[in-house]
Amino acid sequence: MTTATEPARRGRPGYDRDSMLEVVVEVFNERGYDAASLGSIAEKLGLSKSAIYHHFASKEQMLEVALGRALDALEAVFESPEATTGPVVSRIRHVVRGAVLVLCEQMPFVTLLLRLRGNTPIELEAMRRRREFDRKLRALFELSRDEGTLRADMDPRIAERLTFGMVNSIVEWYRPGGSITPEQLADSVLELVRTGLRDPASL
Amino acid sequence: MTTATEPARRGRPGYDRDSMLEVVVEVFNERGYDAASLGSIAEKLGLSKSAIYHHFASKEQMLEVALGRALDALEAVFESPEATTGPVVSRIRHVVRGAVLVLCEQMPFVTLLLRLRGNTPIELEAMRRRREFDRKLRALFELSRDEGTLRADMDPRIAERLTFGMVNSIVEWYRPGGSITPEQLADSVLELVRTGLRDPASL
Numbered sequence: 513m514t515t516a517t518e519p520a521r522r523g524r525p526g527y528d529r530d531s532m533l534e535v536v537v538e539v540f541n542e543r544g545y546d547a548a549s550l551g552s553i554a555e556k557l558g559l560s561k562s563a564i565y566h567h568f569a570s571k572e573q574m575l576e577v578a579l580g581r582a583l584d585a586l587e588a589v590f591e592s593p594e595a596t597t598g599p600v601v602s603r604i605r606h607v608v609r610g611a612v613l614v615l616c617e618q619m620p621f622v623t624l625l626l627r628l629r630g631n632t633p634i635e636l637e638a639m640r641r642r643r644e645f646d647r648k649l650r651a652l653f654e655l656s657r658d659e660g661t662l663r664a665d666m667d668p669r670i671a672e673r674l675t676f677g678m679v680n681s682i683v684e685w686y687r688p689g690g691s692i693t694p695e696q697l698a699d700s701v702l703e704l705v706r707t708g709l710r711d712p713a714s715l
Numbered sequence: 716m717t718t719a720t721e722p723a724r725r726g727r728p729g730y731d732r733d734s735m736l737e738v739v740v741e742v743f744n745e746r747g748y749d750a751a752s753l754g755s756i757a758e759k760l761g762l763s764k765s766a767i768y769h770h771f772a773s774k775e776q777m778l779e780v781a782l783g784r785a786l787d788a789l790e791a792v793f794e795s796p797e798a799t800t801g802p803v804v805s806r807i808r809h810v811v812r813g814a815v816l817v818l819c820e821q822m823p824f825v826t827l828l829l830r831l832r833g834n835t836p837i838e839l840e841a842m843r844r845r846r847e848f849d850r851k852l853r854a855l856f857e858l859s860r861d862e863g864t865l866r867a868d869m870d871p872r873i874a875e876r877l878t879f880g881m882v883n884s885i886v887e888w889y890r891p892g893g894s895i896t897p898e899q900l901a902d903s904v905l906e907l908v909r910t911g912l913r914d915p916a917s918l
Contacts, residue, residue: 601913661914663911666906673884676884677883681877682880692870699868700870706911711863711867714864
């Protein structure tokens with residue numbers, strides 16, 4: 513944590529902006545953003561409020577930077593060429609796999625995003641960006657229905673909601689570093705979405 | 716809301732215990748159980764605190780009764796003969812369909828259950844009962860794997876988590892009374908879980 517140019521003073525932990533943000537997001541997720549005070553953040557960090565202000569101007573700015581990490585990573589998935597060109601089913605696979613991997617890699621930041629209440633302009637803007645992901649996946653499922661690769665008895669809106677509902681639920685139970693790897697989890701989600709849980713021979 | 720034997724006094728709304736509980740759960744879900752004060756509940760009801768005490772001894776009791784509604788309904792699904800006897804895949808179908816219908820019918824109560832933080836003994840006991848559902852569905856997926864009806868490349872634990880993750884996500888986006896009926900939603904969830912989203916002819 514400490515560097516030659518920024519030694520820890522009097523035994524207090526030294527933080528750069530990124531490592532401070534990780535602790536801040538932990539407090540946000542534990543207490544809820546509204547209930548998390550700058551005082552409780554300072555206590556968790558073992559720092560004075562003025563030491564925090566060296567890195568962040570306000571609690572709002574911490575939220576904005578933290579949400580940006582989740583949203584930028586998710587937007588990168590949707591904006592990559594694999595998501596915008598090629599066969600529709602490949603694009604859906606790319607988006608679902610990419611979203612699962614971002615959730616696993618940026619779990620605290622995505623958890624924060626998914627639990628927003630929408631009480632501030634920063635939250636509302638993040639929720640607007642999040643709704644864009646829903647819209648883009650729904651559009652892909654509509655294309656899939658039009659070309660006949662989505663089963664005919666499935667409403668593309670429901671397909672989108674259930675798919676992202678399943679993906680988003682991962683933050684509630686997945687533990688990074690456990691026996692299930694992010695890649696294995698992404699494979700399982702894709703197989704469930706694509707062809708379901710039943711063994712093909714038993715259909 | 717008012718009855719012949721229990722007229723509204725001085726224009727204030729008359730509540731029986733059930734209709735009061737519905738408003739209480741609305742406040743719990745809006746503000747979070749911890750943050751919801753008896754004062755804010757009284758304000759929302761348009762009643763004095765003493766009028767509330769006529770029906771409930773405490774905020775804790777309101778929580779206990781509300782969680783009981785969700786848990787009793789879900790337990791009834793898991794304890795019915797269709798969930799405990801017969802072919803394993805039929806049991807899984809019964810449990811998944813039943814859980815979706817309970818979520819749609821008891822949405823505010825299940826929402827409360829799913830958002831618990833576990834800060835009180837009542838919450839911890841509800842979370843214990845909730846984990847029993849996970850355990851029972853996981854046991855069914857394990858039976859399904861053993862008999863070969865669950866696809867061989869799917870871990871029963873992941874199958875359970877993803878299935879209930881998808882089911883639980885319904886409280887985040889489903890609007891009762893809208894264009895999608897609970898039955899239609901249950902059918903869609905079952906079809907996705909069983910054989911996925913892809914049109915069989917395009918596999």
